Amino acid sequence: MSAIEALAAASAAGISITLDGDGLILEAPKLPPDVVALLKSVKSDLLHMLAAREAAQEVLSASPPTDCPEKRWREATRGLERFLAEGWGDKAALIGWTPEELYRVPPLWSRIDLTGAALLVGYRRVTAVTADNIVIESRSASQLRFRRIGREHLA
Secondary structure (H helix, E strand, O other), X not given: OOHHHHHHHHHHOOOEEEEEOOEEEEEOOOOOHHHHHHHHHOHHHHHHHHXXXXXXXXXXXXXXXXXXXXXXXXXXXXXXXXXXXXXXXXXXXXXXXXXXXXXXXXXXXXXXXXXXXXXXXXXXXXXXXXXXXXXEEOOOOOEXXXXXXXXXXXX
C-alpha cells in the first residue's frame, strides 16, 4: 500500500497525523493497530509527503517577492493550490522532488531559475510528474516541461 493510501486509511479511522521532526504524532480517540502498522510500514514516505505539504502551506501564507505584482502572485498561489489539490505535490514528494524544488519562493520573482516548479504552474494544467520533469499544458495544448536541476544549485 502506498503512503497516500495509508494516509487515507488513517483519515478514515479518525487519526490525525502531525509531523514531528523525524517522527510522526498520531492522535485519535482509539488507534486501530492495523492502521498504525500500515502507517509504520510507509513511515519514510509519509515523512517526505508531510514535510512537502508543510513547505507548501508556508508558501501559501508567505508574502510575495518584492518585485512580484499581486496579480502574478495570486496566479502562482492558485496554481500551487491546484497542484496540491490534484495530488501532484504528494506524487512529486514520493518520487524524490524536494520541497525546495517544488515550493521555493525566490528572493526576486524575476529570478525564475530559483523558483519552485509548483509556483510556475499558474493557470495551466499539470499532465505529468516524473522523477525528472513536471509537464504542464497550456490552453492551446502546448506543453512545457520543468526539468529538475542539480541540488547544488539550490544552496
